[in-house]
Amino acid sequence: LKNELALVAKLKHKNLVRLVGICLEQQERLLVYEFVPNRSLDLILFGIARGLQYLHEDSQLKVVHRDLKASNILLDADMNPKISDFGLARIFGRDQTQAVTDHVVGT
Known part of the structure; x- marks a missing residue:
């Protein structure tokens, strides 16, 4: 999680999913990305x-x-x-x- 957060926070490009938030409450550790409506x-x-x-x-x-x-x-x-x-x-x-x-x- 640390590695991903450190990396994604520094990257900004129209073809990369954008990090919009994080949650670090108690045992919950979540990265929140922009909503991408289409499938993978x-x-x-x-x-x-x-x-x-x-x-x-x-x-x-x-x-x-x-x-x-x-x-x-x-x-x-x-x-x-x-x-x-x-x-x-x-x-x-x-x-x-x-x-x-x-x-x-x-x-």
């Missing part, structure tokens, strides 16, 4: 992984996206990730697990 990145990444699993394993079509990058992940109003831009995607056969390509694609 781990849930967004998990949603992307579920989308990829669907494309690779669960869909009727087995699809490899081939251009997955941050700008191709869109967030809806509820911050749910949506994989987009299937221009370089490749459909695999149902039992196909690999392919040979002559050139690298994607950006």
Whole structure:
């Protein structure tokens, strides 16, 4: 707690969560941060992984996206990730697990 408090108190940047208070009453030791209304990145990444699993394993079509990058992940109003831009995607056969390509694609 001491280390975190000493560090966070000295840091100020628009992309860092802001410390707004502390509580050091009796046995309670709490750091109070600004309210951030959206979910954490781990849930967004998990949603992307579920989308990829669907494309690779669960869909009727087995699809490899081939251009997955941050700008191709869109967030809806509820911050749910949506994989987009299937221009370089490749459909695999149902039992196909690999392919040979002559050139690298994607950006």
